Every structure is written in C-alpha cells, then in structure tokens.
Amino acid sequence: MRHAEKLLGQVENYLAQIDMPAEPELLYTPITYSMQGGGKRLRPVLLMLSYSLFADDCERALPAAAAVEIFHNFTLLHDDIMDNALLRRGKPSVYAKWGKNVAILSGDAMMISAYQFLGRTQTQNLQAVLSVFSETAIEVCEGQQYDMDFETKQKVSVVEYMRMIELKTSVLLAGAVVIGAMLGGASEEDCKALRRFAIELGLAFQLQDDLLDSYGDERLGKAIGGDILEGKKTYLMITAMSRADESQREILRSTHLNSSLSDEEKIARVKAVYDALDVPHLTQQQIAVRFERALSQLDTLKCDPTRVDSLREYAKSLMGRNK
Amino acid sequence: MRHAEKLLGQVENYLAQIDMPAEPELLYTPITYSMQGGGKRLRPVLLMLSYSLFADDCERALPAAAAVEIFHNFTLLHDDIMDNALLRRGKPSVYAKWGKNVAILSGDAMMISAYQFLGRTQTQNLQAVLSVFSETAIEVCEGQQYDMDFETKQKVSVVEYMRMIELKTSVLLAGAVVIGAMLGGASEEDCKALRRFAIELGLAFQLQDDLLDSYGDERLGKAIGGDILEGKKTYLMITAMSRADESQREILRSTHLNSSLSDEEKIARVKAVYDALDVPHLTQQQIAVRFERALSQLDTLKCDPTRVDSLREYAKSLMGRNK
Numbered sequence: 001m002r003h004a005e006k007l008l009g010q011v012e013n014y015l016a017q018i019d020m021p022a023e024p025e026l027l028y029t030p031i032t033y034s035m036q037g038g039g040k041r042l043r044p045v046l047l048m049l050s051y052s053l054f055a056d057d058c059e060r061a062l063p064a065a066a067a068v069e070i071f072h073n074f075t076l077l078h079d080d081i082m083d084n085a086l087l088r089r090g091k092p093s094v095y096a097k098w099g100k101n102v103a104i105l106s107g108d109a110m111m112i113s114a115y116q117f118l119g120r121t122q123t124q125n126l127q128a129v130l131s132v133f134s135e136t137a138i139e140v141c142e143g144q145q146y147d148m149d150f151e152t153k154q155k156v157s158v159v160e161y162m163r164m165i166e167l168k169t170s171v172l173l174a175g176a177v178v179i180g181a182m183l184g185g186a187s188e189e190d191c192k193a194l195r196r197f198a199i200e201l202g203l204a205f206q207l208q209d210d211l212l213d214s215y216g217d218e219r220l221g222k223a224i225g226g227d228i229l230e231g232k233k234t235y236l237m238i239t240a241m242s243r244a245d246e247s248q249r250e251i252l253r254s255t256h257l258n259s260s261l262s263d264e265e266k267i268a269r270v271k272a273v274y275d276a277l278d279v280p281h282l283t284q285q286q287i288a289v290r291f292e293r294a295l296s297q298l299d300t301l302k303c304d305p306t307r308v309d310s311l312r313e314y315a316k317s318l319m320g321r322n323k
Numbered sequence: 324m325r326h327a328e329k330l331l332g333q334v335e336n337y338l339a340q341i342d343m344p345a346e347p348e349l350l351y352t353p354i355t356y357s358m359q360g361g362g363k364r365l366r367p368v369l370l371m372l373s374y375s376l377f378a379d380d381c382e383r384a385l386p387a388a389a390a391v392e393i394f395h396n397f398t399l400l401h402d403d404i405m406d407n408a409l410l411r412r413g414k415p416s417v418y419a420k421w422g423k424n425v426a427i428l429s430g431d432a433m434m435i436s437a438y439q440f441l442g443r444t445q446t447q448n449l450q451a452v453l454s455v456f457s458e459t460a461i462e463v464c465e466g467q468q469y470d471m472d473f474e475t476k477q478k479v480s481v482v483e484y485m486r487m488i489e490l491k492t493s494v495l496l497a498g499a500v501v502i503g504a505m506l507g508g509a510s511e512e513d514c515k516a517l518r519r520f521a522i523e524l525g526l527a528f529q530l531q532d533d534l535l536d537s538y539g540d541e542r543l544g545k546a547i548g549g550d551i552l553e554g555k556k557t558y559l560m561i562t563a564m565s566r567a568d569e570s571q572r573e574i575l576r577s578t579h580l581n582s583s584l585s586d587e588e589k590i591a592r593v594k595a596v597y598d599a600l601d602v603p604h605l606t607q608q609q610i611a612v613r614f615e616r617a618l619s620q621l622d623t624l625k626c627d628p629t630r631v632d633s634l635r636e637y638a639k640s641l642m643g644r645n646k
Contacts, residue, residue, distance in 0.1 A: 131439070
C-alpha cells in the first residue's frame with residue numbers, strides 16, 4: 001500500500017495546486033468547493049497505479065489523473081441536481097448550497113476543465129487518449145440515464161442492472177486505468193486486460209456498496225437503509241424480486257411507501273424478506289466472483305510482476321480485503 | 324455568397340449524417356431534436372470560410388465545424404434550463420419537451436460529442452486546437468454566469484455589458500474562425516487578426532440583436548419587445564439608464580413590473596424613453612463602429628485577397644448589409 005499512498009499524496013498535492021480564476025465567483029467557487037470535498041481519489045490513484053506498471057516518472061500522468069477526478073466530480077454535481085440530493089460526502093451539495101443554475105454551469109465548466117487537463121498531457125498519442133476519455137464520458141452519461149429510467153420502470157432485470165452499473169461506475173474506472181496504461185506505453189493487450197480488471201472491480205465495488213447500504217458499515221458515513229427507504233432498485237432489491245413469491249413481492253414493492261411504519265420498521269420488514277430469500281449471501285457470492293475475475297486479469301499482464309502488487313493490494317483495500 | 328452557401332450545404336449534409344445511438348432513448352433523441360432544430364449554422368460556416376482562406380480541401384474541416392455547432396447547441400440546451408425558456412427557434416425547447424433532467428444530461432452528452440468530433444480532426448496540431456476550443460468553451464460559461472449575475476445586479480455598466488456579450492457570443496465565433504484558420508495552416512498573425520474580426524463581428528451582431536428585439540425585424544421570428552417586457556439589461560437599456568434623468572430612470576426600472584399596463588403600453592412607454600435619449604441612433608453607431616473594425620481586420624490578412632471576399636460578404640449578409 002505504500003506506493004498507492006505515495007501516489008495519492010501526489011494526486012492530492014497536484015489537485016490542491018489547481019488555481020481557479022476569481023471571477024465570475026459563482027462559476028469557480030463551487031468548483032473549488034467540490035474538488036476539496038474529499039473522497040478517496042479512487043480514479044486518479046487507479047490511473048497512476050496503472051501508469052506505474054509500465055513507467056517510472058509518475059508526474060507525467062498527473063494531468064490525466066486530475067482530468068478523471070475533475071470529470072468524476074462534474075458527474076456528481078449534475079447527478080445531485082437530477083437526484084435532488086442535498087448532501088454529498090456529509091456536506092451540502094453544490095446544488096443545495098448554490099442552487100440548480102450554479103450547479104449546472106459550474107458542472108459544465110468542470111467538464112471543460114477536465115478536457116483542459118487531459119489536453120496538457122505530454123504524449124504522442126493524444127488523439128487515442130482523448131478518444132478513450134470521451135467514449136468513457138459518454139458511457140457514464142448513458143449509465144446515469146438508465147439509472148433514471150429504472151426509477152419509473154416496473155421491472156428491471158439483473159442483467160439490465162449490471163449493465164447500468166457497468167456504465168455508471170465501472171467504465172470510468174476502466175477509462176482511468178486504460179489511459180494510465182496508454183500513457184505508460186502499455187501494449188494493447190495489457191490495456192485490454194486492465195480494462196477488464198477495472199470493469200469487474202467496479203461491479204464488485206458497486207454491489208458491495210449496495211450490500212453495505214442495507215447491511216451496514218461505519219466507513220461509509222451513510223445512514224444504513226437509505227436505499228430501502230427510497231425504494232431504490234439495487235442489486236439486493238432486484239435479486240429479491242426475482243426470487244420472491246407474491247406476498248414477499250408486495251412487501252418489497254410497497255413497504256417504503258407505507259406511512260404507518262417507522263423507518264426502522266420499514267428497513268426491518270424489507271431485510272426480513274432479503275434474509276428469507278438468501279439475498280445477502282447471494283450478493284456476497286456475486287461480489288466474490290466479480291472480484292476474483294478482476295484480480296485474475298492482473299496475472300495476465302506482461303509487466304514486471306512486483307509492480308502489479310501495488311495495484312492488487314490497492315484493489316483489495318478498496319474491497320476491505322487487505323487484512 | 325455562393326461559396327458560403329456551398330459550405331453551408333456541406334455542413335448541413337455532414338450534420339444530417341450524424342447517427343446517434345438508439346439507446347438510451349431519452350439521452351440521444353433530444354440531441355437529434357436539438358441538432359435538427361435549424362438555425363443559421365453561423366459558427367460552422369465561419370469555421371469553414373476561415374479554413375478556406377488558407378486551404379482547399381474543405382471536407383477536412385467538417386468534424387471541427389460539427390464540433391462548434393454541437394457545442395453551441397449544447398449551450399442552448401443548458402441556457403434554456405437556467406433561463407426557464409420554453410421556446411427555442413419557434414419550437415418547444417428540450418427543457419420544455421422533456422424536462423430539466425433530460426436537458427441537463429443530453430446537454431452533457433452533446434458537449435462530450437463536440438469533443439469527439441474535434442478529436443477526429445486530422446491535424447498535426449490537435450493539442451493546440453483542443454486548447455483553443457476548451458479556452459473558448461470555458462469563456463462561454465463565464466459569459467453565461469455574468470449574464471445571470473446581471474439579472475440581480477442593480478447597476479451594470481456598458482463596459483461590463485460589452486465584456487459579457489464578448490464572452491457569451493463573440494468568443495465562440497472567434498474560436499470557430501481561429502480553429503478553421505489553424506487547420507488551414509494560417510500564420511499566428513492571421514489567426515490573431517481573424518480572432519479580432521470575429522470578436523468585433525460578434526459584438527456588432529449581438530448589439531443588432533438587442534436593437535431588433537425592441538425595434539423589430541421580421542427575420543428574427545421573435546415577438547418584438549420581449550427584452551423590454553422581461554426588464555432585461557440590454558445594450559439599449561444600459562445605455563438609456565446611463566443617460567436618463569431620475570423620472571426616466573424610474574420608467575426604465577419599473578415599467579415591466581407595472582401590472583396595470585398592457586404589453587403594448589409597456590413597450591411604448593420604454594421605447595419613448597429610448598427615443599428621447601437617442602438610444603436607437605447611439606446603438607446603430609456602436610454597431611457600425613464594431614462592424615467596421617471587424618471588416619478592417621480582414622484587410623490585414625496575408626492570404627489571397629479574392630478568398631477573403633466570401634468571408635467579407637458572409638459577414639455583411641449576417642448584418643443585413645449585403646444589398
């Protein structure tokens with residue numbers, strides 16, 4: 001983990017040095033607020049770790065690392081408007097603090113800023129890097145649209161759900177590692193393996209997020225059961241629906257709307273159905289399968305195996321499996 | 324004008340061939356709707372005209388021309404949310420037709436799509452072209468923020484107003500001609516002259532737009548007097564405020580809020596003050612000065628003078644001065 005921590009330090013330093021213009025204040029202040037809002041810096045660290053599989057001068061990857069982090073924060077700004085989300089990482093969202101118009105326009109400026117950082121990357125291969133970045137970005141938008149579509153859709157299949165979280169979460173991790181690898185001079189084959197690694201890691205990570213929302217983990221800083229109270233179609237809910245009998249299905253469908261129940265009662269009632277249908281265990285199995293698939297890709301890389309260790313350890317720590 | 328019309332035809336053909344994915348429908352259908360919404364295709368035609376000052380194979384400039392047009396349409400999608408505008412070019416805006424969330428996300432996808440087209444440009448100089456495009460894009464966002472700031476600001480000076488419309492309107496025209504010129508292989512000096520040309524042309528064009536909104540022109544397809552009814556701080560209003568005595572200032576400030584007056588009465592009352600203060604004539608003077616400055620830049624270009632004629636004639640036609 002020492003290498004990943006060093007890279008995280010480099011990323012944080014680089015991001016802290018970004019100097020936004022002073023005016024117009026309502027365009028730039030929210031950008032600084034958003035970028036200083038914390039977070040794991042997962043995407044830039046993955047980009048740097050991927051780069052350092054193939055090259056040593058990690059500073060060269062910093063502008064691209066900043067680009068993926070700025071792009072990620074841009075998606076949060078706009079998602080928070082669409083989801084009417086007032087909190088982000090325990091603080092008021094830009095949308096809550098400054099309103100819809102500021103969140104739209106500052107988000108737009110962040111996306112442009114992401115492209116500016118990407119454009120600063122020293123590479124012979126800017127056209128290809130740009131193409132991966134844009135393809136990734138458009139897929140993230142597709143994922144967000146599917147996510148919104150699902151809110152009003154009666155029935156969502158597990159396959160549809162997995163495709164949605166692949167687009168909404170995995171592809172940006174994949175874009176990050178592929179761009180890092182391309183800048184480091186990786187072969188096309190290694191780029192593909194790293195892409196598959198990140199896709200599976202992202203799925204495992206998102207399913208774990210779904211599981212922890214209902215079954216808890218204090219690291220998340222989220223109220224437990226938020227997904228259940230919103231009636232959100234998570235992996236747990238969709239799996240449960242596909243296995244439920246009619247009376248269980250009715251509980252899953254309507255409990256979050258039942259105003260005669262307290263929040264605790266709603267959560268307990270839905271979780272009782274999940275437990276009866278073995279949903280937590282099935283979810284854990286799916287997480288394990290995805291995570292194993294991710295790690296197995298790393299064994300196929302044609303780079304120095306000792307370099308792969310840092311990336312493998314980082315992936316394990318993300319999943320809380322580093323002990 | 325024949326050359327500009329030929330280029331417009333090429334632009335329209337190229338844009339018509341853009342094939343958006345079918346799914347997710349709510350992401351891509353609004354993009355096609357927006358791109359087919361008409362408009363003069365001013366920015367891509369300027370880019371192509373600028374390119375053809377220096378090179379012959381105009382097809383090579385088409386992806387970049389599409390990029391600036393897609394970017395422009397993206398700004399309209401998001402501006403319409405921020406301005407709560409239900410009509411765009413005489414049809415329901417994307418915001419009115421599909422709602423806020425769709426307009427936000429489709430707009431985001433359009434901006435990414437603009438970068439994708441720009442990235443397809445065959446050039447040795449992609450980094451520089453990308454940098455001009457992003458710098459332009461961020462300035463357009465700054466212009467939109469200043470425009471929104473002005474709505475709640477008590478006093479806006481003429482200088483502040485000119486700077487705002489330079490950012491909101493002129494810089495994208497400038498970005499278009501500079502990118503066209505760069506792709507065509509123009510010298511840095513010619514790029515700078517073309518930039519100044521477009522900045523002044525954009526100012527003349529926007530001031531003419533302000534004038535026509537209050538004093539009419541059927542080509543616009545806009546209700547005459549819309550700016551007055553909204554109490555908008557246009558060049559006319561700001562100039563009038565700077566010259567008005569206290570009683571006139573009160574009329575300018577409060578007429579649009581006076582619910583006892585009909586729309587026609589409001590418009591007549593404000594225009595009477597404009598007329599008394601010589602505002603239409605002063606605006607026409609300012610338009611003429613800006614437009615002359617624009618044209619004078621074209622005389623400094625180091626390219627074949629007969630090639631400049633098409634651009635000059637196109638600029639004149641934009642200002643309705645081609646007869």
